[in-house]
Amino acid sequence: xxxxxxxxxxxxxxxxxxxxxxxxxxxxxxxxxxxxxxxxxxxxxxxxxxxxxxxxxxxxxxxxxxxxxxxxxxxxxxxxxxxxxxxxxxxxxxxxxxxxxxxxxxxxxxxxxxxxxxxxxxxxxxxxxxxxxxxxxxxxxxxxxxxxxxxxxxxxxxxxxxxxxxxxxxxxxxxxxxxxxxxxxxxxxxxxxxxxxxxxxxxxxxxxxxxxxxxxxxxxxxxxxxxxxxxxxxxxxxxxxxxxxxxxxxxxxxxxxxxxxxxxxxxxxxxxxxxxxxxxxxxxxxxxxxxxxxxxxxxxxxxxxxxxxxxxxxxxxxxxxxxxxxxxxxxxxxxxxxxxxxxxxxxxxxxxxxxxxxxxxxxxxxxxxxxxxxxxxxxxxxxxxxxxxxxxxxxxxxxxxxxxxxxxxxxxxxxxxxxxxxxxx
Numbered sequence: 001x002x003x004x005x006x007x008x009x010x011x012x013x014x015x016x017x018x019x020x021x022x023x024x025x026x027x028x029x030x031x032x033x034x035x036x037x038x039x040x041x042x043x044x045x046x047x048x049x050x051x052x053x054x055x056x057x058x059x060x061x062x063x064x065x066x067x068x069x070x071x072x073x074x075x076x077x078x079x080x081x082x083x084x085x086x087x088x089x090x091x092x093x094x095x096x097x098x099x100x101x102x103x104x105x106x107x108x109x110x111x112x113x114x115x116x117x118x119x120x121x122x123x124x125x126x127x128x129x130x131x132x133x134x135x136x137x138x139x140x141x142x143x144x145x146x147x148x149x150x151x152x153x154x155x156x157x158x159x160x161x162x163x164x165x166x167x168x169x170x171x172x173x174x175x176x177x178x179x180x181x182x183x184x185x186x187x188x189x190x191x192x193x194x195x196x197x198x199x200x201x202x203x204x205x206x207x208x209x210x211x212x213x214x215x216x217x218x219x220x221x222x223x224x225x226x227x228x229x230x231x232x233x234x235x236x237x238x239x240x241x242x243x244x245x246x247x248x249x250x251x252x253x254x255x256x257x258x259x260x261x262x263x264x265x266x267x268x269x270x271x272x273x274x275x276x277x278x279x280x281x282x283x284x285x286x287x288x289x290x291x292x293x294x295x296x297x298x299x300x301x302x303x304x305x306x307x308x309x310x311x312x313x314x315x316x317x318x319x320x321x322x323x324x325x326x327x328x329x330x331x332x333x334x335x336x337x338x339x340x341x342x343x344x345x346x347x348x349x350x351x352x353x354x355x356x357x358x359x360x361x362x363x364x365x366x367x368x369x370x371x372x373x374x375x376x377x378x379x380x381x382x383x384x385x386x387x388x389x390x391x392x393x394x395x396x397x398x399x400x401x402x403x404x405x406x407x408x409x410x411x412x413x414x415x416x417x418x419x420x421x422x423x424x425x
Contacts, residue, residue: 014397015041017099019090021114022067023106023134024312025049029195031105034390036061040397043099045090066090083109094125101397103130104160112148115156123159128400131160134309136173141228141307154178161400164393166190166310167331186396191386193316196288206297210280212249217361219250220298220322222286223313224257225266230304230327235270235279236350237304241357242278253282253294295320299369300360305329306347318380321373323365325356339365341376 016035020028028050035042041060044050047067055063066089068082086108094102102122107114122129137153139145157163157178163185165171171187174180204214212218219238225231231252238250250273256263273279286294295301301317303326310331317324318341326332327347336342342365345356365372 014101014401014403015043015099016101016103016397017043017045017097019102019104019106020044020046020050021104021106021108022047022049022070026193026195026316027191027312028105030191030193030386031103031389031393032061033194034191034386035393037387038390038394040394041099043093043097045093064093066093087113091121094122094127097125097127099127100401101128101130103132103393103397105132106134107156112152115152119156119159128161129159130162130164130396130400131156132164133157133170133174134166136165136170136177136309143227150178160184162186162396164188164396167334169331170309186392188389188392189384190310190312190315191389192319192380192384193312194386196291196316196319198292201292201296203296206293209293210251210297212280212297216247216249218298218300219248219357220294220301220317221250221252221254221304222294222301222316223254225252225254225263225283226257226259227262228305228307230306230348232266232269233306233327233348233350233353234302234304235266237353237357238279239270239273240350240354242273249278249280251280251282251294251298253286255284291316292320295322298322299366300325300342300357302353302357303327303332304347304353305332308332315380315384318376321375321377323360323369323372323376325353325360327353339363340372341365341379 018028018032018035028044028046029052032042032044032050032055036058039060043062043064044055045064045066047065047070049070051063051065055061067086070082074082087110090108119129135141137145137150139149157174157180161184163174163180165174165185165187166189168187171182171185174185175182207214207216207218219234221231221234223229234250238248242248270279274281282294295317299322301313301322301324303311303314303324305311305327306329308330311326314324314326314332314335318335324336324342326336326342326344328344329347333344336344338344343356343360343363346352360366
């Protein structure tokens with residue numbers, strides 16, 4: 001395992017390994033950035049996607065690029081070899097790691113192995129494990145739940161020393177469905193996306209980039225396309241909208257994820273709207289530097305999901321001050337104030353979504369959108385700040401290790417400011 005230059009450092013009392021599992025880059029970036037601000041000793045286990053200049057030569061940071069390139073277009077054999085190589089490196093790292101806490105943000109490719117044998121391995125090494133639960137049971141959402149899935153989830157939830165969730169509903173499900181003690185679960189805010197580059201690009205300039213007129217009313221669907229996201233209901237509602245009214249445009253920005261038949265069916269149903277130009281398709285991964293164009297060009301973000309606990313896209317929209325129309329699933333309504341930050345509609349109901357669209361475009365929220373966008377952006381930055389997430393997270397790390405938060409911070413702050421380690425394995 002190759003590491004960066006060796007440098008002298010006062011070893012912090014609290015060192016944490018953040019295992020990203022190749023998951024949501026903005027979330028991992030936000031957490032790591034905040035832990036750095038708190039001066040903790042950190043090992044970041046990630047891949048090329050997080051191998052950023054900001055993480056190089058940082059005090060107390062050891063970046064381990066164990067995952068490397070994760071090109072989704074690689075051949076099957078290439079993918080298998082890189083996954084096996086990653087597990088080999090991860091197991092070797094854990095055996096020699098000085099980290100006291102392993103914070104698992106997402107599991108890796110082999111869920112059953114990660115939830116059982118890998119967790120037992122960490123325990124055998126004496127590591128404290130903290131798990132952020134983004135989906136209590138994604139198998140239910142994706143329609144592939146099974147006895148094995150539920151059993152291995154329960155094993156991981158009980159082997160972890162502590163669990164983080166983003167909503168009270170998720171905590172209740174963990175306790176009721178998987179018999180997790182309430183004392184082992186802590187609810188934390190979903191940190192706002194602070195990884196995206198932003199410029200002084202104006203909404204008008206963003207629209208010009210996309211070929212959209214100033215007067216048009218622009219609806220945005222953003223992110224991966226999957227059956228549980230209910231895009232068909234938005235398409236049906238939009239078709240009902242433009243059948244009687246002019247001046248609307250729907251942008252679909254994201255790529256289908258393992259659902260070719262699903263997307264083919266949707267695509268065949270919107271040929272007329274595509275031909276007329278009222279539906280704009282950008283069926284690909286949207287790079288970070290282009291994301292602001294879509295959110296600044298839009299008047300509203302729609303989340304027609306049929307099953308979800310919480311949505312990072314919702315907070316991404318709010319970070320740009322964009323109102324959100326969302327289906328009443330999971331805990332989405334906890335972060336939408338009707339008439340102030342968006343509106344709610346019934347899941348799986350295109351008619352109710354059509355009603356919601358008309359309500360929004362006839363509301364004071366839309367008419368006063370410029371001022372409201374500023375209010376939404378400022379409010380979400382405060383309520384979902386990574387500073388708040390970091391304070392709670394540090395408290396749980398300390399509790400898990402049986403040390404006081406003050407001891408953890410003061411000892412972590414002893415890290416020499418000249419230290420920064422970076423490793424590419």
